[in-house]
Amino acid sequence: MITFMNNSDSEEEPCNERTSLMSAESPPVPSYQDGLQASEAGEAQAHRKRRTGSSRSPNNIADGDMSDSGVPVRESTLENEEEELTLKYGAKHVIMLFVPVTLCMIVVVATIKSVRFYTEKNGQLIYTPFSEDTPSVGQRLLNSVLNTIIMISVIVVMTVFLVLLYKYRCYKFIHGWLILSSLMLLFLFTYIYLGEVFKTYNVAMDYPTVFLIIWNFGAVGMICIHWKGPLQLQQAYLIMISALMALVFIKYLPEWSAWVILGAISIYDLMAVLCPKGPLRMLVETAQERNEPIFPALIYSSAMMWTVGMAKPDTAARGPSQQTWDAAEDGRENHRSPSHTDSQMSETRSPVPTRPITSFEELEEEERGVKLGLGDFIFYSVLVGKAAATGSGDWNTTLACFVAILIGLCLTLLLLAVFKKALPALPISITFGLVFYFSTDNLVRPFMDTLASHQLYI
Amino acid sequence: AFFWLVSLLLSSLIWFIAVKASDPQDEPLQKGLLIFGVMFSVLLQEAFRFLYYKLLRKAIEGLVALSEDGCSPISIQQMAYVAGVGFGLMSGAFSMINLLADAIGPGTVGIHGDSQLYFLTSAFMTMVLIFLHTFWGILFFHGCEHRRWWEITAVVVMHLAVSGSTFCNPLYVGSLVPSYLLMATAAVWAYLLSGGSAQNLRRFLLCKS
Numbered sequence: 001m002i003t004f005m006n007n008s009d010s011e012e013e014p015c016n017e018r019t020s021l022m023s024a025e026s027p028p029v030p031s032y033q034d035g036l037q038a039s040e041a042g043e044a045q046a047h048r049k050r051r052t053g054s055s056r057s058p059n060n061i062a063d064g065d066m067s068d069s070g071v072p073v074r075e076s077t078l079e080n081e082e083e084e085l086t087l088k089y090g091a092k093h094v095i096m097l098f099v100p101v102t103l104c105m106i107v108v109v110a111t112i113k114s115v116r117f118y119t120e121k122n123g124q125l126i127y128t129p130f131s132e133d134t135p136s137v138g139q140r141l142l143n144s145v146l147n148t149i150i151m152i153s154v155i156v157v158m159t160v161f162l163v164l165l166y167k168y169r170c171y172k173f174i175h176g177w178l179i180l181s182s183l184m185l186l187f188l189f190t191y192i193y194l195g196e197v198f199k200t201y202n203v204a205m206d207y208p209t210v211f212l213i214i215w216n217f218g219a220v221g222m223i224c225i226h227w228k229g230p231l232q233l234q235q236a237y238l239i240m241i242s243a244l245m246a247l248v249f250i251k252y253l254p255e256w257s258a259w260v261i262l263g264a265i266s267i268y269d270l271m272a273v274l275c276p277k278g279p280l281r282m283l284v285e286t287a288q289e290r291n292e293p294i295f296p297a298l299i300y301s302s303a304m305m306w307t308v309g310m311a312k313p314d315t316a317a318r319g320p321s322q323q324t325w326d327a328a329e330d331g332r333e334n335h336r337s338p339s340h341t342d343s344q345m346s347e348t349r350s351p352v353p354t355r356p357i358t359s360f361e362e363l364e365e366e367e368r369g370v371k372l373g374l375g376d377f378i379f380y381s382v383l384v385g386k387a388a389a390t391g392s393g394d395w396n397t398t399l400a401c402f403v404a405i406l407i408g409l410c411l412t413l414l415l416l417a418v419f420k421k422a423l424p425a426l427p428i429s430i431t432f433g434l435v436f437y438f439s440t441d442n443l444v445r446p447f448m449d450t451l452a453s454h455q456l457y458i
Numbered sequence: 459a460f461f462w463l464v465s466l467l468l469s470s471l472i473w474f475i476a477v478k479a480s481d482p483q484d485e486p487l488q489k490g491l492l493i494f495g496v497m498f499s500v501l502l503q504e505a506f507r508f509l510y511y512k513l514l515r516k517a518i519e520g521l522v523a524l525s526e527d528g529c530s531p532i533s534i535q536q537m538a539y540v541a542g543v544g545f546g547l548m549s550g551a552f553s554m555i556n557l558l559a560d561a562i563g564p565g566t567v568g569i570h571g572d573s574q575l576y577f578l579t580s581a582f583m584t585m586v587l588i589f590l591h592t593f594w595g596i597l598f599f600h601g602c603e604h605r606r607w608w609e610i611t612a613v614v615v616m617h618l619a620v621s622g623s624t625f626c627n628p629l630y631v632g633s634l635v636p637s638y639l640l641m642a643t644a645a646v647w648a649y650l651l652s653g654g655s656a657q658n659l660r661r662f663l664l665c666k667s
Contacts, residue, residue, distance in 0.1 A: 395555040400463055407460045439467050447470035450492060455627040457583055458499040
């Protein structure tokens with residue numbers, strides 16, 4: 001959750017220089033859990049309304065949704081089926097998330113290795129005011145810790161602010177905020193990125209062409225992310241903006257501060273999602289109560305998620321907020337998703353053919369995907385990018401961090417399948433990544449270098 | 459891959475400590491430490507392969523318990539193959555990737571009197587190691603499954619032999635030839651263990667049904 005919040009925040013501080021925008025990338029994590037959770041809860045409710053019988057979501061098993069069947073044997077087999085389904089889909093989900101995370105990291109590492117701009121030190125964000133150019137180690141450490149404290153507190157404040165906005169239903173404000181931030185990312189940062197890439201490869205370019213490219217890229221991106229668009233295009237755009245954000249972080253965070261911030265953010269993430277009064281947890285619970293999906297523009301969704309939560313007949317109670325969320329929700333759907341059986345949704349998506357209700361469940365099952373917050377992408381990429389940038393140019397370190405992060409993601413998804421509630425995605429991966437980065441850089445590198453110089457193989 | 463990485467980490471930790479604790483000027487000692495490091499690393503890798511086998515065993519039991527018809531969706535042989543490939547890929551990547559990165563740069567690799575065949579031999583050695591890890595994975599898991607300890611010891615001995623043969627570098631004939639021979643042996647052995655036979659091979663090659 002925090003992920004999107006942070007994302008929006010940072011872009012939010014729009015007016016000021018680029019640096020100020022960078023501030024609050026927050027720990028993402030819970031987002032996807034929540035997403036999965038909320039959608040499952042939403043599905044379950046809609047199902048209960050629509051038909052009696054087996055429940056889709058494993059959550060409902062406990063809720064006594066089985067009361068319809070009335071036979072304990074059937075209950076247990078169904079439970080078993082559900083669990084097996086969960087595990088099977090769990091494995092598929094892992095793969096579905098590996099690909100985008102890998103792509104994002106590849107983009108970041110490729111840029112870092114080739115474009116000099118992102119490894120040059122050109123100032124710092126106003127959120128990390130303490131410089132690291134100090135003579136003594138102790139002073140440097142102190143400065144980085146202070147930078148971290150400032151950054152984390154900014155993130156916390158922004159997150160709480162966003163949760164409050166959500167609680168008090170200021171949807172228009174949030175929506176405007178998100179639009180503004182994605183506008184900033186899609187246009188300004190892409191322009192800078194493109195400029196630097198052209199400089200690196202010495203490509204001659206004129207302003208009208210650049211204007212055309214950026215305009216098209218940005219406009220299509222805005223439409224894809226906030227409104228409707230093909231799923232793959234939307235995923236591609238989300239990956240690109242995560243990579244851009246990560247690159248900016250890599251450039252503007254001083255070295256030691258970056259590592260301490262990564263560590264601190266995982267801890268914050270853990271607390272924010274799991275503590276009863278944590279802002280992210282409150283956000284998830286509020287979203288679940290209202291049966292709304294959470295902030296569609298800032299979560300990466302690996303498959304068409306049924307916004308069954310939206311597909312409720314009793315729209316009267318929802319009021320005006322429904323409209324904003326409908327539009328936002330529609331943005332997550334694409335032409336190949338099965339139609340909503342809810343009339344309201346189907347009329348907003350005319351090209352989609354309606355299908356009978358019986359196929360509803362099957363389609364839903366196929367389409368059920370995982371959601372991961374964009375902040376997760378960003379921080380994973382920051383870790384790998386920093387490893388590539390500062391790990392003395394060693395590819396082994398980068399590779400080791402990459403494998404460590406993916407394994408962490410695997411474990412997190414496993415825990416998600418076991419616990420079935422919102423979980424932070426940052427802590428495990430970032431811990432593994434940090435451990436592997438420092439150990440590979442300091443221990444493995446001399447070993448492998450010596451081995452390679454003698455051409456020994458282990 | 460992750461397990462291989464962890465084993466590499468631990469072995470380099472041991473080597474690093476040993477190096478730091480010893481005299482850096484003493485050449486034979488450093489070489490001796492290096493040899494010790496390599497052997498220890500090989501043993502650790504095999505130990506981690508065994509640990510991974512244990513983990514996969516538990517996972518298969520879980521999957522079987524959960525499935526409807528009592529058999530798991532993935533067999534232990536497939537897991538053995540995948541484990542071997544993972545180990546091999548990681549080992550290969552760590553051996554080759556810095557070399558490849560240097561190869562893209564200016565042509566100064568090996569300028570201090572190293573052999574002209576440096577890149578070629580590195581490439582071949584890496585390839586043979588990747589294949590070997592795959593076959594060793596199959597052999598190892600098969601040995602663990604059927605409790606044939608001699609198979610497991612054979613794998614360990616082969617690994618030690620291959621690593622040891624690389625000490626002959628740059629006398630490449632001493633390292634590449636035995637490694638390839640061992641790879642051929644391991645390939646045939648693994649193929650036979652996985653249920654293949656000369657008949658299957660003939661049928662496959664002649665495209666008979």
